[in-house]
Amino acid sequence: MNENLDTLRHSTSHLMAQAVRELYPGVKVAIGPSIETGFYYDFDYEPGFTDEDLVKIEKRMEEIVKADIPIECKRMKREEAVEFFSKAGETYKVELLNDITDPEVNVYTQGSFTDLCRGPHLPSTGKIKAFKLLSLAGAYWRGDEHNKMLTRIYGTAFPDKKALKEYLDFLEEVKKRDHRRIGKDLDLFSVSDETGAGLVIYHPKGALVRYLLEDFERREHLKRGYDFVYGPHILKLDMWKKSGHFENYRENMYFTKIDEVEYGIKPMNCLSHIMVYKSQIRSYRDLPLRYFELGTVSRHEKSGVLHGLMRVREFTQDDAHIFLRPDQLHQEILGIIRFVQDVMKIFGFQFEMEISTRPAKSIGSDEDWERAEAALKEVLDSERLPYDLNEGDGAFYGPKIDIKLKDAIGRKWQCATIQCDFALPERFDLHYMDSDGKRKRPVMLHRVILGAIERFLGVLIEHYGGKFPVWLAPVQVVIMNITDEQEPYVRKIRDAMVDAGIRVEVDTRNEKLGLKIRESVVKKIPYMVIVGKVEMEQNNMTVRVRDGGELKDVATDDFINRVKEENILRR
RNA sequence: GCCGACGUAGCUCAGAGGUAGAGCAGCUCACUCGUAAUGAGCAGGUCGUGAGUUCAAUUCUCACCGUCGGCUCCA
Numbered sequence: 001m002n003e004n005l006d007t008l009r010h011s012t013s014h015l016m017a018q019a020v021r022e023l024y025p026g027v028k029v030a031i032g033p034s035i036e037t038g039f040y041y042d043f044d045y046e047p048g049f050t051d052e053d054l055v056k057i058e059k060r061m062e063e064i065v066k067a068d069i070p071i072e073c074k075r076m077k078r079e080e081a082v083e084f085f086s087k088a089g090e091t092y093k094v095e096l097l098n099d100i101t102d103p104e105v106n107v108y109t110q111g112s113f114t115d116l117c118r119g120p121h122l123p124s125t126g127k128i129k130a131f132k133l134l135s136l137a138g139a140y141w142r143g144d145e146h147n148k149m150l151t152r153i154y155g156t157a158f159p160d161k162k163a164l165k166e167y168l169d170f171l172e173e174v175k176k177r178d179h180r181r182i183g184k185d186l187d188l189f190s191v192s193d194e195t196g197a198g199l200v201i202y203h204p205k206g207a208l209v210r211y212l213l214e215d216f217e218r219r220e221h222l223k224r225g226y227d228f229v230y231g232p233h234i235l236k237l238d239m240w241k242k243s244g245h246f247e248n249y250r251e252n253m254y255f256t257k258i259d260e261v262e263y264g265i266k267p268m269n270c271l272s273h274i275m276v277y278k279s280q281i282r283s284y285r286d287l288p289l290r291y292f293e294l295g296t297v298s299r300h301e302k303s304g305v306l307h308g309l310m311r312v313r314e315f316t317q318d319d320a321h322i323f324l325r326p327d328q329l330h331q332e333i334l335g336i337i338r339f340v341q342d343v344m345k346i347f348g349f350q351f352e353m354e355i356s357t358r359p360a361k362s363i364g365s366d367e368d369w370e371r372a373e374a375a376l377k378e379v380l381d382s383e384r385l386p387y388d389l390n391e392g393d394g395a396f397y398g399p400k401i402d403i404k405l406k407d408a409i410g411r412k413w414q415c416a417t418i419q420c421d422f423a424l425p426e427r428f429d430l431h432y433m434d435s436d437g438k439r440k441r442p443v444m445l446h447r448v449i450l451g452a453i454e455r456f457l458g459v460l461i462e463h464y465g466g467k468f469p470v471w472l473a474p475v476q477v478v479i480m481n482i483t484d485e486q487e488p489y490v491r492k493i494r495d496a497m498v499d500a501g502i503r504v505e506v507d508t509r510n511e512k513l514g515l516k517i518r519e520s521v522v523k524k525i526p527y528m529v530i531v532g533k534v535e536m537e538q539n540n541m542t543v544r545v546r547d548g549g550e551l552k553d554v555a556t557d558d559f560i561n562r563v564k565e566e567n568i569l570r571r
Numbered sequence: 572g573c574c575g576a577c578g579u580a581g582c583u584c585a586g587a588g589g590u591a592g593a594g595c596a597g598c599u600c601a602c603u604c605g606u607a608a609u610g611a612g613c614a615g616g617u618c619g620u621g622a623g624u625u626c627a628a629u630u631c632u633c634a635c636c637g638u639c640g641g642c643u644c645c646a
Contacts, residue, residue, distance in 0.1 A: 305645075
């Protein structure tokens with residue numbers, strides 16, 4: 001981030017802390033950094049804050065800005081600072097100081113408020129021109145769920161009012177694109193408390209979009225040498241014990257018992273794919289074997305994290321497991337990255353990559369983890385693809401490359417992931433016969449391209465703002481008449497479009513054209529075909545295009561060809 | 572799971588300790604209309620669920636379920 005903006009926001013968080021300290025005696029301050037979208041400050045305040053408090057705090061902040069109080073930095077001996085903050089009752093600051101090894105620290109003072117802070121800061125509070133407090137939230141001290149929960153106040157700040165307004169407009173845009181809102185408007189899906197939290201119900205139009213995505217996926221996988229497989233939803237508990245899931249992933253799993261035998265409902269698809277591999281003796285010539293399944297998995301996600309389609313408890317992954325020889329690692333990982341590149345280009349996403357390394361809770365030897373991490377890095381390095389390192393964030397069975405999509409308005413989403421696994425082949429004693437006649441251990445790659453269909457659909461809805469491209473639009477064309485007289489003509493055009501494989505609806509209700517158009521606009525249908533007396537007489541149609549513009553005197557065949565053309569994916 | 576807010580008709584929301592209201596949607600009727608909401612009428616709710624306080628609870632209290640904003644976690 002821009003350093004000046006960073007300083008501005010950091011100073012605004014101090015400004016807020018000053019206001020809070022002045023308004024609410026007894027409040028303790030924790031930490032208050034600048035973040036990508038603004039800043040926050042965490043407070044320990046027993047009664048907690050309300051939305052009305054935000055208004056009060058904001059007002060007090062304005063006053064402090066007007067007073068233009070100088071912000072002064074002082075170097076202090078660590079022990080001196082400990083004494084100072086202990087006296088002030090700022091126990092969180094003392095805790096922070098105890099972790100600092102430097103003999104001297106920076107302490108910033110503005111009026112009545114003094115904070116431990118590395119800085120830098122603006123010279124005075126009057127330099128803050130445009131800010132707004134946005135929301136209240138709970139947040140654990142130091143981000144650890146075993147610690148006390150503090151009250152966090154989020155806000156944002158910009159160099160001027162115009163930039164602030166632009167950001168607030170952006171937040172409005174985000175709201176408008178909310179997939180839950182659009183999902184309702186376009187009648188795509190619902191989640192019902194009667195059925196259960198985090199369980200998605202697809203309505204006909206949502207189911208159609210999902211079908212189109214899945215159909216696309218199947219074709220793309222066939223093209224790239226994947227084999228389709230299917231596995232059961234429940235597998236014996238012993239399998240999950242053997243794989244390490246029971247030990248490492250139990251809190252996220254659902255279990256059931258049939259005839260006194262315990263089963264686990266799959267949270268991942270790998271085990272049945274392993275069973276397919278094991279069903280025969282494999283030769284080095286057979287590898288790589290790529291097993292693909294649109295596999296539905298169930299995971300017990302904590303209630304507080306559920307969110308529309310983005311975070312659910314049952315979802316379908318475009319999942320594949322590739323069994324390969326170690327010498328094929330580079331080529332296969334690269335193949336997957338190319339696959340992701342191809343697919344994301346079609347949807348218009350850019351993406352960034354991240355490598356995650358061994359977590360605390362994991363299986364396998366250090367040596368295997370190092371080999372796996374090296375393999376992932378080697379591919380990205382040799383392709384000169386930039387990536388961030390995310391230490392300790394891998395899956396329990398192996399390190400991974402996470403791919404974060406950037407949508408049309410710049411937000412990032414975790415979807416695709418490539419995971420390198422030496423552990424499960426070991427646990428299930430997988431092998432192949434090598435050219436030297438010796439039994440060797442294959443490597444396994446776990447990977448998804450879209451990730452979870454549910455999340456990807458949610459991301460797509462927000463990315464497109466509900467305006468699906470023609471090939472994905474559940475309804476591509478709506479035909480509307482002006483008076484009853486044109487009804488037979490509307491049906492004739494409709495039939496021709498249906499024959500051409502176009503997803504078309506008719507709106508021959510006895511309503512005004514304005515109403516019909518309004519409703520189709522809300523549903524974001526790509527094309528509105530309007531036929532009245534004139535069009536019927538001339539045997540043509542008028543087309544209103546979703547993204548603007550109007551086509552007059554269009555022959556039905558020409559229009560059908562146009563839509564057919566757009567319905568084909570080209571690369 | 573945790574912090575906070577919320578849950579009233581299909582949807583968006585108003586309301587008050589004495590057992591509910593609007594707009595849109597739905598249905599009926601009229602209107603046959605040219606580019607983002609034609610008009611009238613009708614119908615529609617165990618006020619999320621359960622317990623408690625009270626003469627009386629949808630309103631107050633508690634628990635549970637769910638939603639929203641975050642935290643932690645994640646595809």
